[in-house]
Amino acid sequence: MSLSAYVPILALFALATAFTLFSVGISQIVGPKRYNRAKLEAYECGIEPSPEPVGGGRFPVKFYLTAMLFIIFDIEIIFLYPWAVTFADLGLFGFVEMLLFIGTVFIAYAYVWRRGGLDWD
Amino acid sequence: MEPGYYVVLAAVLFTIGAVGVLIRRNAIVLFMCIELMLNAGNLALVTFSRINGTLDGQIMAFFVMVVAAAEVVIGLAIIMSIFRTRRSASVDDANLLKY
Amino acid sequence: MNGFTIATPAQVLAIDVRLPDLDYAAMAPMLVLFGAACLGVLVDAFAPRQSRHTIQFALSFIALTVALLAVIREARVGSRELTADVALAIDGPTLFLQGTLAVLGIVALLLVGERALEKGGPFVSQAAIPVGSEADRRQAREEGATEVFPLTLFALSGMMLFVAANDLLTMFVALEVFSLPLYLLCALARRRRLVSQEAALKYFLLGAFASAFFIFGMALLYGFAGTVSFGGIHDAALLATTSPLLLFTGLAMVAVGLLFKIAAVPFHVWTPDVYQGAPTSVTAFMAACTKVAAFGGLLRVLYVAFDRARWDIEPVIGTIAILTMLVGAILAVTQTDIKRLLAYSSIANAGYLLVGALAFSKEGLSSAMFYLAAYGFTVIAAFAVITLVRDDDGEATHLSRWAGLGREAPLVAGVFTFLMLAFAGIPLTSGFTSKFAVFGAALGVGEAWPVALVIVGVVTSMILAFPYLRVVVMMWLSEPAEQSPTVAIPGAFTSAALMVGVLATLLLGVFPSPVLDLADRAAEFIR
Numbered sequence: 231m232s233l234s235a236y237v238p239i240l241a242l243f244a245l246a247t248a249f250t251l252f253s254v255g256i257s258q259i260v261g262p263k264r265y266n267r268a269k270l271e272a273y274e275c276g277i278e279p280s281p282e283p284v285g286g287g288r289f290p291v292k293f294y295l296t297a298m299l300f301i302i303f304d305i306e307i308i309f310l311y312p313w314a315v316t317f318a319d320l321g322l323f324g325f326v327e328m329l330l331f332i333g334t335v336f337i338a339y340a341y342v343w344r345r346g347g348l349d350w351d
Numbered sequence: 352m353e354p355g356y357y358v359v360l361a362a363v364l365f366t367i368g369a370v371g372v373l374i375r376r377n378a379i380v381l382f383m384c385i386e387l388m389l390n391a392g393n394l395a396l397v398t399f400s401r402i403n404g405t406l407d408g409q410i411m412a413f414f415v416m417v418v419a420a421a422e423v424v425i426g427l428a429i430i431m432s433i434f435r436t437r438r439s440a441s442v443d444d445a446n447l448l449k450y
Numbered sequence: 451m452n453g454f455t456i457a458t459p460a461q462v463l464a465i466d467v468r469l470p471d472l473d474y475a476a477m478a479p480m481l482v483l484f485g486a487a488c489l490g491v492l493v494d495a496f497a498p499r500q501s502r503h504t505i506q507f508a509l510s511f512i513a514l515t516v517a518l519l520a521v522i523r524e525a526r527v528g529s530r531e532l533t534a535d536v537a538l539a540i541d542g543p544t545l546f547l548q549g550t551l552a553v554l555g556i557v558a559l560l561l562v563g564e565r566a567l568e569k570g571g572p573f574v575s576q577a578a579i580p581v582g583s584e585a586d587r588r589q590a591r592e593e594g595a596t597e598v599f600p601l602t603l604f605a606l607s608g609m610m611l612f613v614a615a616n617d618l619l620t621m622f623v624a625l626e627v628f629s630l631p632l633y634l635l636c637a638l639a640r641r642r643r644l645v646s647q648e649a650a651l652k653y654f655l656l657g658a659f660a661s662a663f664f665i666f667g668m669a670l671l672y673g674f675a676g677t678v679s680f681g682g683i684h685d686a687a688l689l690a691t692t693s694p695l696l697l698f699t700g701l702a703m704v705a706v707g708l709l710f711k712i713a714a715v716p717f718h719v720w721t722p723d724v725y726q727g728a729p730t731s732v733t734a735f736m737a738a739c740t741k742v743a744a745f746g747g748l749l750r751v752l753y754v755a756f757d758r759a760r761w762d763i764e765p766v767i768g769t770i771a772i773l774t775m776l777v778g779a780i781l782a783v784t785q786t787d788i789k790r791l792l793a794y795s796s797i798a799n800a801g802y803l804l805v806g807a808l809a810f811s812k813e814g815l816s817s818a819m820f821y822l823a824a825y826g827f828t829v830i831a832a833f834a835v836i837t838l839v840r841d842d843d844g845e846a847t848h849l850s851r852w853a854g855l856g857r858e859a860p861l862v863a864g865v866f867t868f869l870m871l872a873f874a875g876i877p878l879t880s881g882f883t884s885k886f887a888v889f890g891a892a893l894g895v896g897e898a899w900p901v902a903l904v905i906v907g908v909v910t911s912m913i914l915a916f917p918y919l920r921v922v923v924m925m926w927l928s929e930p931a932e933q934s935p936t937v938a939i940p941g942a943f944t945s946a947a948l949m950v951g952v953l954a955t956l957l958l959g960v961f962p963s964p965v966l967d968l969a970d971r972a973a974e975f976i977r
Contacts, residue, residue: 291431291435301420301423301424302424304420305417308416312413320469323469324469334488337492338491341491341492341494341495343495358673361666365662368662369659372655372659378651381655382655382658385655388659388665389661389665392662392665392668392669393665393669395669396668396672398673399669400672403672403673403676405676408669408672414623418623418626421630422630422658422661425633425634428578429634429637429650429651429654432577432578432580432637433647433648435580436580436581436644437644
């Protein structure tokens with residue numbers, strides 16, 4: 231395999247670097263700078279990292295709920311990858327089967343949504 | 352690398368998990384040991400897939416992963432509902448049911 | 451470590467995509483149940499609260515009836531085939547056991563759907579609310595969760611898939627599809643919630659432990675045979691080019707997973723706790739349907755995949771069968787709780803079923819299938835009676851509370867007496883005909899192991915008759931305790947379930963031949 235096959239990847243790298251530099255730079259120059267307490271806190275999703283609670287502390291139970299939902303919906307992806315790779319060979323049959331599969335997952339999603347599994351409070 | 356060693360590794364991991372289930376007392380740790388056993392099974396599956404030269408084993412590993420995830424969710428839900436009442440995840444404290 | 455040839459990555463990647471043929475008519479029972487369960491989830495998400503119970507019950511009932519009709523249709527067509535590549539085997543045992551599962555499922559559903567005995571039904575409204583909290587006291591008055599219906603349907607579809615599974619992977623997925631809903635159902639009792647949750651925890655941890663063994667066994671058998679289909683394992687065992695170590699270790703570990711589900715000693719420790727802690731209607735469902743499904747799977751594994759290894763596995767499983775019968779019967783004698791007593795009796799019955807399975811003959815197979823059907827009806831009816839004997843704190847399951855029940859409620863006590871006699875194997879009940887069939891099949895083989903098993907079986911049956919008869923004597927001859935429990939008036943659903951269970955127990959005892967013939971004609975696996 232010649233190196234030319236990697237040219238698109240290099241181009242993507244270049245594009246990504248350029249976009250990052252551009253957006254960070256432009257927001258430094260033109261963005262307004264108004265600070266408040268919330269903005270100065272460490273960026274963490276979830277619970278407050280400080281002051282550190284004694285003994286590591288306990289997480290609110292909601293985190294477990296969200297994590298469990300995440301696992302279930304996340305793991306379904308491992309069937310989508312092999313399907314996507316062989317999509318052309320599987321044809322319409324594979325497509326319909328995958329629609330059924332996603333539909334089943336969606337039913338679970340509708341249940342979680344209606345029964346308040348996605349509400350934080 | 353000789354693939355047979357991976358079968359041995361899988362067997363060792365499985366044994367560690369099984370022994371862990373038998374000697375540990377915290378439900379969450381027990382549960383992690385069971386996950387270790389499942390993953391040992393996965394390792395064995397992909398190793399045999401390589402040895403046999405068929406892809407079936409890798410596909411089976413996918414199924415095991417998905418089932419394991421579903422098991423995690425159900426198991427954690429049950430453990431949590433007990434924990435919220437008792438404030439303890441030790442299986443020794445779950446002792447209402449006996450002779 | 452030597453002797454393995456390693457395929458190059460290029461060989462591995464050469465995929466040849468071949469779409470499987472799916473026979474939708476043959477898969478209809480499972481598809482109908484699974485579809486109805488998905489619909490049930492949507493009903494729970496979108497239907498208004500007060501109408502959920504009615505919709506869910508009707509939906510489940512219709513789905514099970516349609517599934518039963520689909521099984522009957524398939525049986526009349528007389529199809530014997532492997533479908534979905536070789537993943538599913540639609541043959542006589544599959545259809546017989548699927549039909550049994552559908553009928554027993556309907557009867558158990560009647561108990562699950564009963565709401566006349568207790569306000570709001572036997573299930574908790576919101577299982578996530580911590581026990582003893584303020585919210586828990588508030589929800590005591592609310593209606594029970596209707597998620598039990600989709601969960602029951604999911605479990606039944608998994609069981610139907612389990613008895614049809616013709617490779618280890620399908621079998622494993624089916625095993626989990628029916629186990630996971632059962633773990634949840636166990637945790638949903640309205641009364642004594644801590645005990646119920648503890649039962650679910652024990653069932654779950656030990657069940658997951660057993661499935662891990664199943665997976666590792668599957669991996670080893672895949673290493674041995676290069677495939678996990680039962681036919682492939684059978685062929686590989688014939689040729690045996692690779693080390694038989696993989697075959698026997700794999701078989702042993704797969705067997706651990708299956709023997710756990712049928713509650714054979716030494717994998718039985720979960721049974722009494724789970725039977726006692728789970729809501730009684732769920733216990734009835736588990737005792738009848740899980741036993742059918744798990745034995746169906748075990749029979750297929752033994753008869754289809756490992757019949758060549760028969761001489762090697764007979765001593766091991768034979769010893770397990772003897773232990774199962776002995777431990778079940780002896781520990782049943784010491785029990786003081788009626789649900790635990792029935793749990794140990796169910797363990798002993800698993801032993802009798804193993805006697806039939808180990809005959810390794812057509813008669814062994816057909817008698818085991820007949821036994822499963824007969825036992826299922828009797829055990830559901832017995833648990834239905836247990837739901838009726840109540841006091842302020844829910845069901846009164848301690849045996850001392852049952853003293854003198856015959857004077858208070860002669861009809862219920864009479865029905866329970868009949869069921870206990872059936873368990874004890876008195877003639878003119880299905881308990882006698884099924885034990886007779888199983889022991890007869892084992893004696894028909896005329897070899898040392900089956901004969902030894904039958905001797906142990908007869909001796910333990912006599913031991914086991916003692917606890918049953920003790921309950922009967924207690925109900926009729928003892929003085930009632932000071933605060934005797936009341937016997938609730940059964941609702942229409944429980945009455946129907948009781949009627950079906952008792953009638954089936956009687957009819958299979960008096961005229962067993964139609965069902966015996968059916969089982970006999972069905973008793974042939976395809977490979």
